[in-house]
Amino acid sequence: MNSVIELRQAGMRFGEVRAVEDVDLSVAQGEVFGLIGHNGAGKTTLFKLMLGLLAPTSGEVRVCGEPVRGEAFRQVRRRIGYLPENISLYENLTGLETLEFFAGLKAIDPQTCPALLGQVGLADAGLVKVSAYSKGMRQRLAFAQALLGKPQLLFLDEPTNGLDPQGIRDFYEVLRSLSEDGVTTILSSHQMAEIQQRVSRLALMKQGKIASLGTVRNLRERSALPLRIEVELRNGAEPELRRILPEGGQIIRVNGSTAHLQCLRSDKLRLLASLSALGDHLVDIHISEPSLEDLFLGNAEFAS
Numbered sequence: 001m002n003s004v005i006e007l008r009q010a011g012m013r014f015g016e017v018r019a020v021e022d023v024d025l026s027v028a029q030g031e032v033f034g035l036i037g038h039n040g041a042g043k044t045t046l047f048k049l050m051l052g053l054l055a056p057t058s059g060e061v062r063v064c065g066e067p068v069r070g071e072a073f074r075q076v077r078r079r080i081g082y083l084p085e086n087i088s089l090y091e092n093l094t095g096l097e098t099l100e101f102f103a104g105l106k107a108i109d110p111q112t113c114p115a116l117l118g119q120v121g122l123a124d125a126g127l128v129k130v131s132a133y134s135k136g137m138r139q140r141l142a143f144a145q146a147l148l149g150k151p152q153l154l155f156l157d158e159p160t161n162g163l164d165p166q167g168i169r170d171f172y173e174v175l176r177s178l179s180e181d182g183v184t185t186i187l188s189s190h191q192m193a194e195i196q197q198r199v200s201r202l203a204l205m206k207q208g209k210i211a212s213l214g215t216v217r218n219l220r221e222r223s224a225l226p227l228r229i230e231v232e233l234r235n236g237a238e239p240e241l242r243r244i245l246p247e248g249g250q251i252i253r254v255n256g257s258t259a260h261l262q263c264l265r266s267d268k269l270r271l272l273a274s275l276s277a278l279g280d281h282l283v284d285i286h287i288s289e290p291s292l293e294d295l296f297l298g299n300a301e302f303a304s
């Protein structure tokens with residue numbers, strides 16, 4: 001694997017607070033990698049470690065092969081775009097002036113700014129003052145700021161805050177196309193329904209540690225959470241369902257003609273085989289995997 005980011009037993013303590021502890025992580029080039037966790041889980045601190053804004057109090061953090069505190073990291077930093085969680089924008093500047101201002105700070109050609117505004121869907125708002133921008137427009141502008149200078153590595157802290165569904169779709173479309181060009185993205189989010197279809201892998205952080213790491217499918221398969229199965233029956237078939245239900249299948253409730261069941265993944269095939277014996281009593285079956293939100297909120301136990 002061509003790792004762009006490597007953390008080895010990385011830790012960050014603030015006095016007695018262990019904000020990040022024993023984190024081992026490798027992220028490959030072109031990945032869209034998600035970080036999720038409750039407030040205070042350590043996501044922002046981990047971002048700051050990877051950006052070289054904080055020096056780890058233990059372990060090692062390397063980005064593009066360089067230790068983040070070394071001299072060589074100055075060059076690496078030029079290839080990094082960062083969208084902080086709470087970016088401050090000047091109300092009196094227009095969108096274009098804002099971007100040109102950030103371009104000046106980064107010594108980037110300001111002539112690249114109009115195209116960048118177009119990339120984030122603000123082509124028609126470049127001459128409008130930020131004070132008249134909606135929350136979503138501000139977030140798009142902040143994203144454009146992170147894209148200045150065509151970074152190879154993007155760190156985006158809660159990037160879809162304030163975006164409407166179309167804005168969220170546009171945002172991930174930009175990420176997808178950047179990923180195809182080899183750009184690596186690390187993003188944090190509380191929006192689990194949104195993140196679960198769009199990241200290549202993710203890490204679930206709890207109290208400074210990575211509690212689980214993998215694809216969404218890996219995380220689901222490792223969790224002890226049950227699958228939910230909705231069984232649509234013909235009228236009067238409930239007793240028959242109860243009769244054929246194998247061990248491991250559990251009826252949670254029955255609403256009219258729909259029975260809500262659950263079972264462990266390991267019992268799924270056995271349960272489905274039994275349900276097929278319902279024959280004409282059966283209208284339809286719908287299986288739901290535990291969502292990322294279930295995994296996150298359900299305090300599921302994960303295998304390491």
Ligand SMILES: Nc1ncnc2c1ncn2[C@@H]1O[C@H](COP(=O)(O)OP(=O)(O)OP(=O)(O)O)[C@@H](O)[C@H]1O
Pocket residue numbers: 014017018019037038039040041042043044045046
């Ligand atoms: N500069 C600091 N000094 C002292 N403690 C800090 C500092 N920065 C963070 N912490 C503590 O470290 C822990 C992790 O904080 P961090 O901001 O990294 O979490 P987070 O997952 O980003 O939370 P949120 O989702 O609320 O942004 C928290 O207990 C926080 O209070």
